[in-house]
Amino acid sequence: NAGVTQTPKFQVLKTGQSMTLQCAQDMNHNSMYWYRQDPGMGLRLIYYSASEGTTDKGEVPNGYNVSRLNKREFSLRLESAAPSQTSVYFCASKAQPGTSSSYNEQFFGPGTRLTVL
Amino acid sequence: SQQGEEDPQALSIQEGENATMNCSYKTSINNLQWYRQNSGRGLVHLILIRSNEREKHSGRLRVTLDTSKKSSSLLITASRAADTASYFCATDTGNQFYFGTGTSLTVIP
Numbered sequence: 493n494a495g496v497t498q499t500p501k502f503q504v505l506k507t508g509q510s511m512t513l514q515c516a517q518d519m520n521h522n523s524m525y526w527y528r529q530d531p532g533m534g535l536r537l538i539y540y541s542a543s544e545g546t547t548d549k550g551e552v553p554n555g556y557n558v559s560r561l562n563k564r565e566f567s568l569r570l571e572s573a574a575p576s577q578t579s580v581y582f583c584a585s586k587a588q589p590g591t592s593s594s595y596n597e598q599f600f601g602p603g604t605r606l607t608v609l
Numbered sequence: 610s611q612q613g614e615e616d617p618q619a620l621s622i623q624e625g626e627n628a629t630m631n632c633s634y635k636t637s638i639n640n641l642q643w644y645r646q647n648s649g650r651g652l653v654h655l656i657l658i659r660s661n662e663r664e665k666h667s668g669r670l671r672v673t674l675d676t677s678k679k680s681s682s683l684l685i686t687a688s689r690a691a692d693t694a695s696y697f698c699a700t701d702t703g704n705q706f707y708f709g710t711g712t713s714l715t716v717i718p
Binding site: 496525527532533534536537540542548550582584596598599600601602603 | 708
């Protein structure tokens with residue numbers, strides 16, 4: 493199993509450009525999450541999807557949109573990138589309660605390092 | 610912000626010593642978890658303690674939880690150079706996780 497995969501690993505954008513960050517998991521997890529990590533700020537939740545077909549805002553959703561394409565895939569889109577969105581983006585997934593002994597644990601991808609100039 | 614705070618921000622110890630890091634949080638929780646992040650990598654789950662538990666052990670890890678003070682601590686005993694990483698607490702409120710700001714641990718061989 494690959495676990496949680498993210499593409500791309502690195503990206504440089506100019507202000508105003510758009511892009512989509514891709515995330516996929518092969519663990520049959522119901523819940524998926526997008527976080528951003530900034531120096532000294534820990535991880536902050538952007539959006540999450542508790543199950544296929546649903547998405548909800550997290551702590552810092554402004555400037556982002558998400559799509560839960562199917563159970564495996566959860567994408568994050570920046571419509572008009574801004575320098576304040578320079579960050580490392582992590583995708584994570586979590587099993588449905590009752591389906592696994594580790595259902596409270598989040599599994600993280602390796603991250604996408606995004607720079608907006 | 611719902612984020613928790615971790616203390617200290619950075620910690621440097623000699624191999625073999627114990628490392629203690631603390632986490633304070635703001636919300637009511639279902640459970641609290643600790644994660645580890647090696648430089649340039651994603652986070653890896655270490656241990657979970659439920660809101661009705663006060664202490665939990667896993668190998669060289671010991672976690673305590675005081676819900677009245679909204680605080681937790683992580684103790685790593687007999688540290689190794691390979692324990693060098695950042696450590697984050699995360700509070701699980703049911704739908705969302707709130708991560709602390711992290712403690713950067715350096716273990717000197």
